[in-house]
Amino acid sequence: MFRIMAARSVFFYLMSGVLCYSASHQQETLQDCLLAKAVPTSLNSSSNWGALTSAYNLRLPYTPIAVTLPATPQHVSDSVTCAATAGVKVQARSGGHSYGSYSLGGKNGSLVVDLQKFNSISLDKGEPHHGSPFIQTQT
Numbered sequence: 001m002f003r004i005m006a007a008r009s010v011f012f013y014l015m016s017g018v019l020c021y022s023a024s025h026q027q028e029t030l031q032d033c034l035l036a037k038a039v040p041t042s043l044n045s046s047s048n049w050g051a052l053t054s055a056y057n058l059r060l061p062y063t064p065i066a067v068t069l070p071a072t073p074q075h076v077s078d079s080v081t082c083a084a085t086a087g088v089k090v091q092a093r094s095g096g097h098s099y100g101s102y103s104l105g106g107k108n109g110s111l112v113v114d115l116q117k118f119n120s121i122s123l124d125k126g127e128p129h130h131g132s133p134f135i136q137t138q139t
């Protein structure tokens, strides 16, 4: 009985070490990638972190691994690429009113792509979209 308990303790100790290493490795891989691609990013040490990660539904306060603030479509693309490289779930955030806190990832440790800088409207008068409006998500 004692042996089984000791084996279990050792197993859980080793597993928690593996999980900690895996999480910090993911964070490092993600941050290096976003930095290399010059994607505007907020981390939990940033002054705007609290405002960017506050949940609308306070019962589901998930904590992302990082938040990107893309200003261009390329930044959005790079955010998704970096998340995939690091093996991190990626989630878009527009108004942030999701009851399930899905725009915070719906679970801890996701990369949130905050679209607050996508706030313009343009009108394409040319063919073939004759008169089509393009409205960004934060408008």
Ligand SMILES: Cc1cc2nc3c(=O)[nH]c(=O)nc-3n(C[C@H](O)[C@H](O)[C@H](O)COP(=O)(O)OP(=O)(O)OC[C@H]3O[C@@H](n4cnc5c(N)ncnc54)[C@H](O)[C@@H]3O)c2cc1C
Pocket: 056, 091, 092, 093, 094, 095, 096, 097, 098, 099, 102, 103, 115, 137
């Ligand atoms: C008080 C209140 C009343 C509501 N009333 C209604 C109602 O009457 N009818 C109704 O239908 N809903 C209602 N809702 C639900 C709300 O409208 C939806 O949750 C809606 O998605 C909120 O939009 P948002 O921009 O805040 O989304 P967010 O919370 O930012 O995102 C919601 C989901 O959409 C995804 N997403 C956001 N932006 C993008 C994007 N650009 N591209 C791809 N995915 C994206 C997110 O990842 C997330 O999964 C209500 C919510 C609240 C809080």
